[in-house]
Amino acid sequence: MQTTETKIRDKFLAYALPSIGEEEIAEVVDSLRSGWITTGPKVKRFESDFARYSGAKHAIAVNSCTAGLHIALTALGIGPGDEVIVPTLTFCSTANVVVQVGARPVLVDVGDDFNVTTEAIEAAVTPHTKAIVPVHFGGQACDLESIYEIASRFNLPVVEDAAHAVGTIYRDQKIGADAISQSMGRGLPAVTAFSFYATKNLTTGEGGMITTADDKLAEHMRLLTLHGMSRDAWKRYTTAGSWHYEVVEAGYKYNMTDIQAALGIHQLRRLDGFIETRQHYARLYDEAFANVPEIETAIRHSDRNHVSHLYVLRLNLKRLRIDRAQFIEELKAFHIGASVHFIPVHLHPFYQERFGYRRGDLPRAEALYECIVSLPLYPRMTETDVQDVIDAVQQIVTSNRK
Ligand SMILES: Cc1ncc(COP(=O)(O)O)c(C=O)c1O
Numbered sequence: 192m193q194t195t196e197t198k199i200r201d202k203f204l205a206y207a208l209p210s211i212g213e214e215e216i217a218e219v220v221d222s223l224r225s226g227w228i229t230t231g232p233k234v235k236r237f238e239s240d241f242a243r244y245s246g247a248k249h250a251i252a253v254n255s256c257t258a259g260l261h262i263a264l265t266a267l268g269i270g271p272g273d274e275v276i277v278p279t280l281t282f283c284s285t286a287n288v289v290v291q292v293g294a295r296p297v298l299v300d301v302g303d304d305f306n307v308t309t310e311a312i313e314a315a316v317t318p319h320t321k322a323i324v325p326v327h328f329g330g331q332a333c334d335l336e337s338i339y340e341i342a343s344r345f346n347l348p349v350v351e352d353a354a355h356a357v358g359t360i361y362r363d364q365k366i367g368a369d370a371i372s373q374s375m376g377r378g379l380p381a382v383t384a385f386s387f388y389a390t391k392n393l394t395t396g397e398g399g400m401i402t403t404a405d406d407k408l409a410e411h412m413r414l415l416t417l418h419g420m421s422r423d424a425w426k427r428y429t430t431a432g433s434w435h436y437e438v439v440e441a442g443y444k445y446n447m448t449d450i451q452a453a454l455g456i457h458q459l460r461r462l463d464g465f466i467e468t469r470q471h472y473a474r475l476y477d478e479a480f481a482n483v484p485e486i487e488t489a490i491r492h493s494d495r496n497h498v499s500h501l502y503v504l505r506l507n508l509k510r511l512r513i514d515r516a517q518f519i520e521e522l523k524a525f526h527i528g529a530s531v532h533f534i535p536v537h538l539h540p541f542y543q544e545r546f547g548y549r550r551g552d553l554p555r556a557e558a559l560y561e562c563i564v565s566l567p568l569y570p571r572m573t574e575t576d577v578q579d580v581i582d583a584v585q586q587i588v589t590s591n592r593k
Pocket of ligand 1: 281284326352
């Protein structure tokens, strides 16, 4: 444990904090004053700004990424008796939505870059497989070329979980762009779901967006966001709308509000700047830890940018006298927050009891889980904060070397 001489900071450094500027605040206040506080013109504007930013024909705002993933699977007709391939190293949401549509999540292993491997996906395909859900872990794209190759070989739709990947680029295209699914997926149905949760690179507090190039899917998903009510039902309280609507399907209540969109419109304008700061801080961490044998930094592929949503390091536990949990406790004693992304889904009791998964089933994700630590990384941090984290990590490593 640290001594008083090694005290680095007095104030606790939160693991994550949003960057909300005056423009966002003014836009939210404008919504509140306007009287239009639920889905309305600002949601429409945010959707078209997001579609332009991502290079997608359709962008549909929702109240979370989870909601987006859920309606994507629903619109693709996935249900009981079907299997959906999901990496185990993800947030429970990615697999929960598969359960919610009545299908079976087939959990598969990941590589050292934390992303699902194409070998694992290919080995998991059966005649019951109805979709592949790759997760762009931490803000770095999966090997989409190979994933779409498998998808087109087996004629499977792809639902990309891009909760971490707003702004991520793969081979010159933004994640969620039509060009990816249309060229690599050769027109297969494909949807991408983004999260705007409080810790994400772009936040609306809670919120999400789904993009697709597919007109029919887009229309169906839009319907599902608002009770299955016929088109533009949100306009029914305006002069442009009508009181009359028809429910054509039992949909959900997944629409985004104008208050959230007010944040999103300005966050989107600032997104590339946020990403640059995150990448700069990630480089400072990488450089500082490059020669520390007790630590391995993230693998970065040269054909994709990494938008540094997460900064996950791997502890070389063979060289340390402490485990990952103790490492995080020591960081806390230095007044630094940290987290773990993620507890593999197949280790959660629900997935073990319902689907029979066991420890040992997906060994690479399990081995990663034992040694991963996510350090604070967000634009509201200062370089001094970053240096404090570096100093704390180096001191913990030095005092716990074997
Ligand atoms: C990989 C992944 N998928 C999905 C989600 C769900 O996002 P939301 O909270 O917007 O529903 C998260 C949330 O952090 C996530 O990390």
